[in-house]
Amino acid sequence: MSQTSQPSQITDPYKHLHLVQNPNNTITRLHQVPHTSPSSDPTLPISVLTKDITINQTNKTWVRLFLPNKPIPTNHQKLPLIVFFHGSGFILASAGSTMFHDFCVKMVDDLGVFVVSVEYRLAPEHRLPAAFDDAMEALFWIRNVDDDWVTRYVDYSKCYLMGNSAGATIAYNAGLRAVEVVKDLEPLKIQGLILRQPFFGGKERTKSELKLENDQVIPLCVNDLLWELALPIGVDRDHEYCNLTVGNGLEKFDKIRTLGWKVLISGNGGDPLVDREKELAQLMEEEGVHVVKDFEDDGSHGVEYSDPLKAKKLIELITGFIS
Template identity: 35%
Template sequence: MDSSSSLPIVSEAPGFIRIYEDGTVERLVDREIVPPSSQDDNFDEEKEGVASKDVVLDPQTGVFVRFYLPRLEVTNGKGRVPVLLYFHGGGFCIGSAASPVYHHYLNQVATDAKVICLSVDYRRAPEHRLPAAYDDCFGVLEWLDRQAMVLEGVSVDPWLASHADFSKVFLAGDSAGANILHQVGIRASGRNWDGLCLQGAILVHPFFGGAERIGCELLAEAEVDAFNTMTDAIWSISLPAEADRDHPFCNPVGPRSPALSTLVYPRMLIFVAGKDLLRDRGIWYYEEIKKAGIDTDLVMTEGESHVFHLFNPKSENVPLMMKRIFDFIHSSSENPNH
């Protein structure tokens, strides 16, 4: 980025991302990527740990999905397990399905939660403002439904064909990924999902906002830690041009947002962290989801910060979080909206 270092910065989320006068975008964190662990469709899950591979779904946009196939114990001769569609975080503008932190985490999720994970690499702001990420992630859900229906002319991925239980499909995401999960759930309402059953959604430390600051956003620490400066900058480069902070993409319970009762998820699990300055938004969202009549649980992890499970994987709270995720997935009953 030497060519841009002398140019004026027109927009910046300090320590996160910079946009220069010539339009160059400099991402300051989470720039490393790692390859999948295996591209072998003949992976023997009885002998290996977790295999992964990348499947490009849209060559024009570059959107791809990283699969994680865990070692499976054959059950009833089939060895089919639930499918978890995952949306990574990063304020809509950094992060990747191929970043080391997500690659490591989703390997662990596939193993511990006993699911096939599909992690979506969607287009990012500011080059692609919202709703580009929503479009990409909803498109992957539609693709997954076509995979489940095994339509004539549709090439079905062999890992899904052999091991996916499409009657148990879950969506999950952290931070901005949890925001995306909400929007995908709104879009999915009223659609015929003929091939799969959407059993539930898991939101980890969701990234929401609003025109009026609430709760911990009003505390002095929000200014000292530059939290409000950071989130303001992220929304300014992620939302559609001229959108305010009560836009439905930012504020899911705002005056112009669709009713939460239209969400397609029959069950939801929401995590918040005690030291996360986004926690009160997550709690408010949970309370409104409950009012909308959706079966929802809230898990508060005291003493932890935003997405601690990614950056402090040795925390004693990480196994507890994983157990809640496992229990949520494997205690689910059949969804009548098949």
């Protein structure tokens, strides 16, 4: 495609996402997202050890733990914890997907943190709030688990909830729930949210959605389909799970401020979702929440997974945020 030509209009969002719609409200995912298996063998030449642990056998939810593979002195300071939720529109991919696995490895390498990446249930087989419920179950699992890696190496007082795209929306909603049960989560103490290109919507189109209607990553018709598949049947995009100005979420910003949480909101000008991300930052700032904003003019949705320089910049940003 020449630089002057317009992106071709995507008219079939199912085809774009490699999905087939089934009559029973499920979907067949035709594209197998590349997957990486965990490895907890410390003798291997790998910088980060990983292992998967089941959280809820019935729901088939689990977590992948990421631990630095290097001797930690006996008088070591324990590691800050990042609880990570992967993106892909609530309907695709996994905590074991290679792109997300590799990014978590990079965070452990560069930030010196412990990462728990959460495998939550996918829509439309499990519509929202299933993913939000799974996020909270994961937080209570971390609080209660007797796993050697977690108990020996995690600093429970330095916990951050992070996600990209739909994963950032899950992290945000988990944060809204967590402010209501702060005492119950102790000794786990959330210090902030890291929201990378959070995925919100609404019936009324934003300027960035209209401007980037034919975006190659998340065109408007794909955006609409993702919400159609993720939201409870019979509701529209002005539901509180999608539209951040609906429901009682904004009322909880005061609690976030009182608890002293910081919120990092990061977005890109080439992403159709950017206006909603900026709206979230503004609404939080108006309530006195400590918001760190990072909005670049260029860059598409999910650019950090294809551009090593963007990934490096994002990790540098997170370094400053959690230090």
